[in-house]
Structure formats: C-alpha cells, structure tokens
Amino acid sequence: MDDDSDIARLMALMARIPGLGPRSARRAVLHLIKKRSQLMVPLGNTMQAVAQSARECLNCGNFTTGDLCTICTDVARQNGQICVVEDIDDLWAMERTGAFKGRYHVLGGTLSPIDAVGPDELRIPRLIDRVTTENVQEVILALGATIDGQTTAHYIADHLSAVTVTTLAQGVPVGGELDYLDEGTIGAALKARRTL
Amino acid sequence: MDDDSDIARLMALMARIPGLGPRSARRAVLHLIKKRSQLMVPLGNTMQAVAQSARECLNCGNFTTGDLCTICTDVARQNGQICVVEDIDDLWAMERTGAFKGRYHVLGGTLSPIDAVGPDELRIPRLIDRVTTENVQEVILALGATIDGQTTAHYIADHLSAVTVTTLAQGVPVGGELDYLDEGTIGAALKARRTL
Structure with missing residues (x-):
C-alpha cells in the first residue's frame, strides 16, 4: 500500500461509495490517477459543484440546484x-x-x-x-x-x-416466469386477473 | 432522470469508474448527495489534491507526490x-x-x-x-x-x-481444491513438486 496520505485517503473515501468495496476502490483510484485529466479532474470539480449547489426542491423534495426542481417548474407537465x-x-x-x-x-x-x-x-x-x-x-x-x-x-x-x-398494480413482472416467482406475487396476480 | 446538468454530468462521470455502471453510478450519486458534507465534499477535495500532486516516481514508476516514492526513499528497505x-x-x-x-x-x-x-x-x-x-x-x-x-x-x-x-512460483493456490483448478496449474504444480 502506498503511504502517500492523499492517495490512501482517497481510497478510504472511495470505499465508502455504495457498490465499491476496499478492493474495487483501489482499482478505481488507480484508474482515476491514470486518467487524471480526462476523468479525475472533471469528476472532482463536478463533485464540488454538485455538493455546493444541490439541495431539495422546496415543493416536492427532488434534487435541484435552485429553489424548485425541473419537474415542478416544467409547464409541459x-x-x-x-x-x-x-x-x-x-x-x-x-x-x-x-x-x-x-x-x-x-x-x-x-x-x-x-x-x-x-x-x-x-x-x-x-x-x-x-x-x-x-x-x-x-x-x-x-x-x-x-x-x-x-x-x-x-x-x-x-x-x-x-x-x-x-x-401501482401488483402482478407478474414483464419477462417473469411463474416458476421463479414467490407465492405472494402469483397470488396477487391471480386476484387482480383481467379478461383478455 | 434529473435534468440538472451538474447532477447528470456527475452520474455520467461516475459511470466511467471501473466497477460502476450507469445504475450503480446513479445509486452512488444519490448517496453522495445525501452525505454531502461527510463524504462528497472531502472526496471532491481529495480527488483534486491527488490529481494535482500525484505523479510517477522517477526511479521506479510507483505513484508519489514528490520526485521519488515512499518505497524508493525508505532507508529501512x-x-x-x-x-x-x-x-x-x-x-x-x-x-x-x-x-x-x-x-x-x-x-x-x-x-x-x-x-x-x-x-x-x-x-x-x-x-x-x-x-x-x-x-x-x-x-x-x-x-x-x-x-x-x-x-x-x-x-x-x-x-x-x-x-x-x-x-514467482507456480502451483496450487492456498485454499485451492484440485477439482476446481485448470490442468495447466496442476501440471505446473506437479512439475515443481517438492519433498515434504
């Protein structure tokens, strides 16, 4: 392990991202350092920009950079x-x-x-x-x-x-096979059956 | 999908980290925004610090923040x-x-x-x-x-x-079962057998 404290710190922080563990965080950091200018610099900048600007929409709770989110302000909806x-x-x-x-x-x-x-x-x-x-x-x-x-x-x-x-309706998922479904789902789908 | 360009951009960049795909990048971004001050801000800062300071050791090629890495300069080695x-x-x-x-x-x-x-x-x-x-x-x-x-x-x-x-020696990995090993590995281990 590299003792350079910033790199070690970056690995520790990356390992806290859901979906990454210590091993994949190491791989990710190595990749980031190799792709410094194409990936690491823009990622660091965007992260700081989002961290500064992202907040919850006052109306609905969605993320936004202003007071209201793009869905709440969209007149087409x-x-x-x-x-x-x-x-x-x-x-x-x-x-x-x-x-x-x-x-x-x-x-x-x-x-x-x-x-x-x-x-x-x-x-x-x-x-x-x-x-x-x-x-x-x-x-x-x-x-x-x-x-x-x-x-x-x-x-x-x-x-x-x-x-x-x-x-939302409950039932068989699209592409689902009965054999792999639990009894609760099949039961709900049977109860909510419809005429073809 | 949120149209806020910074958040969308962050997702696109995160999806380019090895080990994360589009779906896990979305999850990661959501987690990062929720843990803004504990995780996202330090991660963004550390990324920028490493991007600025990390380079290859002039002697051995390891990552370092100076001219020579901590392994090359370690007098105990x-x-x-x-x-x-x-x-x-x-x-x-x-x-x-x-x-x-x-x-x-x-x-x-x-x-x-x-x-x-x-x-x-x-x-x-x-x-x-x-x-x-x-x-x-x-x-x-x-x-x-x-x-x-x-x-x-x-x-x-x-x-x-x-x-x-x-x-490095080739042979049976620690904890390995013969049944699960390929012929090449078993052959190499047999060739390099040693007296107990």
Whole structure:
C-alpha cells in the first residue's frame, strides 16, 4: 500500500461509495490517477459543484440546484396528478419509464415506528398541503411492496379522502416466469386477473 | 432522470469508474448527495489534491507526490533486490503480503507486439540501468502468468545476465481444491513438486 496520505485517503473515501468495496476502490483510484485529466479532474470539480449547489426542491423534495426542481417548474407537465415515491431514486426509476407526465412528491422514506419515523419526519404534511392547493384529482402511490411501504400507503390514503388515491398494480413482472416467482406475487396476480 | 446538468454530468462521470455502471453510478450519486458534507465534499477535495500532486516516481514508476516514492526513499528497505511488476496495483498487492522488503520496479504494462508496445514503451531500459547502478543481486519477476507476462519475463531475463533473475512460483493456490483448478496449474504444480 502506498503511504502517500492523499492517495490512501482517497481510497478510504472511495470505499465508502455504495457498490465499491476496499478492493474495487483501489482499482478505481488507480484508474482515476491514470486518467487524471480526462476523468479525475472533471469528476472532482463536478463533485464540488454538485455538493455546493444541490439541495431539495422546496415543493416536492427532488434534487435541484435552485429553489424548485425541473419537474415542478416544467409547464409541459400535467398538474392534476401527483406520484408519491419513497426516495429520489424511485422518482428517477419512474421517469425512465417515460410513462408518467404529472408531478412528483418525494416522501424521503417510509413510516417506521421502530425507527421513530412518523408523518412529520417525512414530507406527508406537505403532500396533504399540496393536494388541497394544487387542484389535484389523483394521488398515485408508487411505494415499495414492503410492509413499511404499504403501511405508509394506507396512512396517506386515510388522510386524503378528498381525492382519488391509486396504487401501482401488483402482478407478474414483464419477462417473469411463474416458476421463479414467490407465492405472494402469483397470488396477487391471480386476484387482480383481467379478461383478455 | 434529473435534468440538472451538474447532477447528470456527475452520474455520467461516475459511470466511467471501473466497477460502476450507469445504475450503480446513479445509486452512488444519490448517496453522495445525501452525505454531502461527510463524504462528497472531502472526496471532491481529495480527488483534486491527488490529481494535482500525484505523479510517477522517477526511479521506479510507483505513484508519489514528490520526485521519488515512499518505497524508493525508505532507508529501512533492503537495496539488493528489485521486484518487477506490471502495474501499480500489482505493487500494492505485493505490499499487502508484507513478505517483500526490497525495492520495486513498475513496468507500466507488458510487451505486446500487436499493440506496438516494445521495451522502450515500458520502463525496461530504466530497469537495466538500475540493475547496474544500484548494486542489485536479484531481480524478482512478479509478472502475470499470461502469455504477454511470460514473454516480457523472458525478454527481461535475456537482458539481465549479470544478476540472478527469479520468478514467482507456480502451483496450487492456498485454499485451492484440485477439482476446481485448470490442468495447466496442476501440471505446473506437479512439475515443481517438492519433498515434504
């Protein structure tokens, strides 16, 4: 191991990035040093720029460099629908489908009594606020099919009686083979079966 | 996907780090933004510091922040042995064993006529130079057991007739089961068998 403290420090920091361990962090640092001008310098600069400018959108919780994010300020998007997601990576996943043209609301997690995460720790009051002020007709709950996700979904549905609250369909994933699916998924798909 | 150009640019740059693809780069960026002050700011700073200061040791080719690396300037290390490695990650791998107390020489690759890599593209002339000036008794070739690695090893051995040239032993890896080893390795281990 090189004793040069900056390189050692860089390896230690890189190893804390999810998806990289100590070994792959070493490989990454070696690659970065070799590609100093093409990769390391712009990466370092961009990281500092993002660290300085990135903040949460005051309206929906998405990342932005201003007060409001590009989705909240986009006049081409429809107003009447809000898609509620747990975290920003879920928002990105929804956006990649290109199937949703409304607005988003990022909760910042799920309700979890064990971890002392209540409605006020999430962006739930702000959501209830938005539903009344933004002339919303439908709230789509795109939360994980986990216990915490479903608890959160039911809590939100209970507090939004004035609008239609929908949730993502459960069933067989595209390309999925029955043999590899768990019983819960097959059961849900059977219950929600539709006429061909 | 977020349209904020800095965040998108950061994702694109992160995806070029070996070990990260587009998906894990997105996850990494999300994590970095969330851990802005604890991880992203120091990482950006350290990257810039290393990008500015890191260079190759004039003597052996290891990374350093000065003219000579910490191994070349370490008076506690023995002088008579030089361990020749292909690249700096191999040097790090050797150092992690703690089994070698001599000096290193990093070639920067292997001879490869197809890629037009000849002796002058590597640090081979400098190695021959060091062997004569540094009072070296043994050159240990710790090159990969690949065709290019072995070609390079034979080339170096041919040009260093004045000193003992050794190479790493080939055989069964520690913890290895014969059933999972290739024929070449088992054959090499059988040839190099020793009395118990």
